[in-house]
Amino acid sequence: MAAPRALPLEGVVVVSCEQAVAAPLATRHLADLGARVIKVERPGRGDFARDYDTVVGGLSSHFVWLNRSKESVTADLKDPDQLARVKELIAGADVFVQNFAPGAAERLGLGADELRRDHPRLIHASISGYGSTGPYRDAKAYDALIQAETGLMSVTGTEEYPAKAGIPAADIGAGMYAFSGILAALYDRERTGEGTTFEVSLFDALSEWMGFPLHYAAGSGNAPVRAGTSHAAIAPYGAFATGDGQEVVLSIQNQREWQRFCETVLRDASIADDERFATNSDRVANRPALDEVIDGVLRDLTGDRFVERLEEAGIANARRRTLDQVLEHPQHEQRGRFVEVGTPNGTVRTLLPPITFADGRVPRMDPVPDVGPEV
Known part of the structure; x- marks a missing residue:
């Protein structure tokens, strides 16, 4: 019998200076597909998303969702010795992901120009709020703020009560575009031997997702109405x-x-x-x-x-199901979509990633890491 095929990204090494949602989502999807993801966190409590809440057996629901199958190390990037060790990790990596504030990577010597000068095959992916240029470059860019700036709140909710989406739509959009950008860059490197530098901003990602309302407004001169669960352009x-x-x-x-x-x-x-x-x-x-x-x-x-x-x-x-009903949804149950994953506080029930291989290969579903040792 032939040996089972490896996962598509087995052998790919990713180093990520990441926190919050967008970058961790991108790298978790890479880990799902077999990549080795080394998550560089701050000393002490690490990624601040670890402290968003404590509802999953004492752990954060966001962190458990976004960080399985990764290795955690900590580094004080203001310490020259620890920064040098992070650079050594990057030297052995295929992909470097960062979501520092604009300009911070360059000040640390982790910008694309410097790293790719020394490592031409490196894929350098940056995730930011508004991009590396423009008048909003340095603006704070939390998910709700981006939902407001891109007009999502103007089309969500009802006419009386505009609302933000109940999930971090801007973060998810940026994370998914970073994930697809990295996959494209890996494919491009196979053909050319060269790495790639690219950036994704939450603002650009969610602006793209606003395509239907933006085209509707540009074409009609009027914004789609906020219609609750209804559709602005279809009835019933x-x-x-x-x-x-x-x-x-x-x-x-x-x-x-x-x-x-x-x-x-x-x-x-x-x-x-x-x-x-x-x-x-x-x-x-x-x-x-x-x-x-x-x-x-x-x-x-x-x-x-x-x-x-x-x-x-x-x-x-x-x-229209409640979340407790979704947790017991017959479609999930009959297809075995929920599995157990380890965490520092025991196992939790979580969904398999959406990419399902017909040949039976299963994604990595390794534990969610505790804050790791010093790099």
């Missing part, structure tokens, strides 16, 4: 409550589905011909009246019966 679309208090999310995508929805779900085909609801644009313009019609039917239905009708009509739908 969103969460609807049934008579027994359950909430079901549905999505109508075209006129055929709208007609089937009226006939099979609402049990009144004439609604499809109501001039207020004849086209999607009409339905969006008259959303309150449309919602009133739908709610009038749902008052007499249970959630289960509503879903049965939606399925009969071939209408996309989902339950």
